[in-house]
Amino acid sequence: MQGGPAVILVNPQLGQNIGMVARAMLNCGLTELRLVAPRDGWPNPDAEASAAGATLVLEEAKVFPTTGEAVADLQRVYATTARARGMTKVVETPRAAIGGMRAVSAKGQSVGVLFGPERAGLKNDDIxxxxxxxxxxxxxxxxxxxxxQAVLLVGYEWFQAADETPASELVLNSTRPATKGELINFFQRLEKALEDSGFLYPPEKTPIMVRNIRNMFQRADLTEQEVNTLHGIISALWEKRR
Structure with a gap:
């Protein structure tokens, strides 16, 4: 997966941090890394050691002497900061900003996100x-x-905006959801066992008790294997009573 905003690190200090940024980027499908005057030069062997396999991001990284040159070809630039800067600018959360980023990218325009050095963050001139x-x-x-962490938070929002992974799903492995016929057969057998044991008492409350029991099992989203297991439990209990 390629594309997405360029990640622009302004005056990054440690090679290890650049490598961890590359790892975070590739986790989120981002591949374009730009470095503005890295303190320890480039390439940096410490970056590859901490990239955990995200070497393609490092190999394609571009180095610029100034922030202005790093953003010169971009149509839209975002700057990350945790401090008030006294500037009149739109301030958005990463989640809110992703829609605009994707809209610009969909038009074929280039987007970049500025991240400041580890100790002090971006300078006002960069912002x-x-x-x-x-x-x-x-x-x-x-x-x-x-x-x-900062790169991962922005990258994650970018990735999630287009990800179609369901928020929740039942992984069935080798079984399948039970059919209604299988459930009804189980209900009837269970209710017969409960009736024989004297559990469904008094008789006037039996219909309500049966409905409650059925609703309880309906909410469980039982699989075929689970219904078979429940049948086995009923059989074992019957055998024990004989």
Whole structure:
């Protein structure tokens, strides 16, 4: 998977952090990494060691002497910061901003996200080059993120916006959902066993008790294998009573 906004690291300090950023990027399908005047030069062997296999991101990384040159070919630029900067700019959360990013990308325009150095973040002159500020809503008493975490949060929102993985699903493996016929057969057998045991008493409450029992099992989304297991339990209990 390729595409998405360019990740632009301004004056990154440690090679290990650049490598962890590359790993976070590839987790989210982002591959375009731009480095602005990395402190320890480039390439940096420490970056590859911490990239955990995301070497293609590092191999394609581009280096620029200034932030202005790094964003010169982009049509839309976002800047990440956790501090108020006293500028008149739109401020969005990453989740809110992704729709705009994807709309711009869909038109064939280029998008980039600026991330500042580990110790101090972006300078105001860097932020002035951006169209929009990104702020991640976190604990106001402690909102500090390391570089890779910040990239991962933005990248995750980008990836999730197009991901079609269901939020929840029942993994059936080698079985299948039970049919209504199988459930009804189980209900009838269970109810006969309960009636013989004297559980369904008094008689005037039997219909309500039966409905409650059936609803309880209906909510369980039983599989064929589970219904067969329940039949086995009933058989074992019957055998024990004989």
């Amino acid at each position: 002035a080059l951006a169209d929009t500020i990104l702020e991640v809503p976190l604990n106001p008493g402690f909102s500090s993120l390391n570089l890779a």
